[in-house]
Amino acid sequence: MEHTGNKTENTKATALITAVHRERYEILVEQETSDTKLNARLKTGVYYQDKGGEAFPTVGDRVRIQTNRCGDALILETLPRTSVFYRENPTPGMERQAVAANFDYVFLVMSMNHDFNQNRLDRYLTAAWESGATPVVILTKKDLCEEPEYYVNLVERQAPGVAVCAVSAVTGEGMEHVQRYLGAGKTVVLLGSSGVGKSTFVNALCGETVMDTGAIREDDSKGRHTTTYRQMILLPDGSRVIDTPGMRVLGVGDAKCGMDTTFSDIEELAQHCRFRDCRHEKETGCAVQEAVRDGRLPERRLLNYKKLLAEAAHAKRREETARKKQLRSVERKKNPVRKKQYEAE
Incomplete structure (x- = not known):
């Protein structure tokens, strides 16, 4: 990050990364009374120049930062992670990329229509278990499904012991079952392909519209993909939800x-x-x-x-x-x- 203004009186603090853009991070600085939102820009060729893509900071990471009196912030290091989710790097010869970190549950969001795919569920489950967190299958669009029990039974047979919640983010049906995994201090990450209703699901959790949603296409019952960058949403009950763009290169790695x-x-x-x-x-x-x-x-x-x-x-x-x-x-x-x-x- 290029600092501007007075660079004296530098202070160090611990912060939480809440969003990742191409060259910029949004963070919450941990303070005794409240959280202060700042922006931190990565300085090309300096930060983690002798480490790989796995260590590169991502949403959910707790980091040490240095700030000056003007409010500029520079990320110094990433603190140890309790859990982490990776995706394969599409660039040949490059290490896999961390997508989210320090979460308690992985919500595997899948819609109850012809887009449901058992092989994809296996892939998501493998990546979720490997992350170090606990997977929970969220079956969406219950209001548009004539036989939700069919999909619930299918998941329960395929993934015995894994919790399954069939919900409608539009009508609110089944959303009460999701609340058991939320609460102050809890963090969940949402994983799912484009158009399965993640944005609508997040809005239902928040009780208000915090994310844009796409209309349902009539030809295939899919929603249009709306999330464009990785971000953390703070819920009213104190829990945190990490949303990610639809994963186009979701690999299982050395899982x-x-x-x-x-x-x-x-x-x-x-x-x-x-x-x-x-x-x-x-x-x-x-x-x-x-x-x-x-x-x-x-x-x-x-x-x-x-x-x-x-x-x-x-x-x-x-x-x-x-x-x-x-x-x-x-x-x-x-x-x-x-x-x-x-x-x-």
């Missing part, structure tokens, strides 16, 4: 914990396979394939498990490559004399 939890049924079956390194293809004594044949395990679920497993392995290799590339970049800056040696590799 070992998330995979094990989301697909615990397959992991349990795999314990009974004849071979420890069974790939669940055509191996003799494969307990997983046996479960598919006798109908205990849907073939769709196994195929999606394999797909996400392969994706996680690829993401792990990609992250390792990105870290090596970054280490080389740092080393070149520290040892300019060896620059040609690295370029030759």
Whole structure:
């Protein structure tokens, strides 16, 4: 950030990031009596120049800042996170990006219409469990669905033990069940594809219109995507909701914990396979394939498990490559004399 005005009397404080724009952050400075809203601008090439995209500050992060008498603020460091949600970086060779941090619950928002996708739910659940928070499935547009019980039962069978709330943000039906996950000091993050009703859902939680909403398209019953940047909304009861744009590059990353939890049924079956390194293809004594044949395990679920497993392995290799590339970049800056040696590799 480029400071302006009097740069004397610098003070340091702890702040909470409430919104992320391209080159600017909105923050709440923690004070004894109240929160003061400031803007902080990232200084290109200085902040975390020797760290990667994972450590880059995001919504929900608590950070240490330095301010001057004019109100300018510079982010100095990101404090340790209790939970974090990532997405894959669309730029090849770059580390994954933190999307939200320090939340208690992940609200997986999905609409009860033909846009509902079980494979997408598996992906969301894997990422949610891997984040370190607890997933809650929010099924929206109950007022437009003739058989909401069908979708609730579908989720309960696919994700046993995960809470499911079928709601209508328009009529308010079912919203009371969401309140148990909110309250002073609680933070939730919303995840869902474009047009599932996240903005309408947030407005219902706030009791007023704080976010623009798009009209429903008649041809496919989808709402138009309205969120354009990551932001934190403060609710009247003291809880905080982090909203994110529809995720176009949502990867599971190296989600070992998330995979094990989301697909615990397959992991349990795999314990009974004849071979420890069974790939669940055509191996003799494969307990997983046996479960598919006798109908205990849907073939769709196994195929999606394999797909996400392969994706996680690829993401792990990609992250390792990105870290090596970054280490080389740092080393070149520290040892300019060896620059040609690295370029030759």
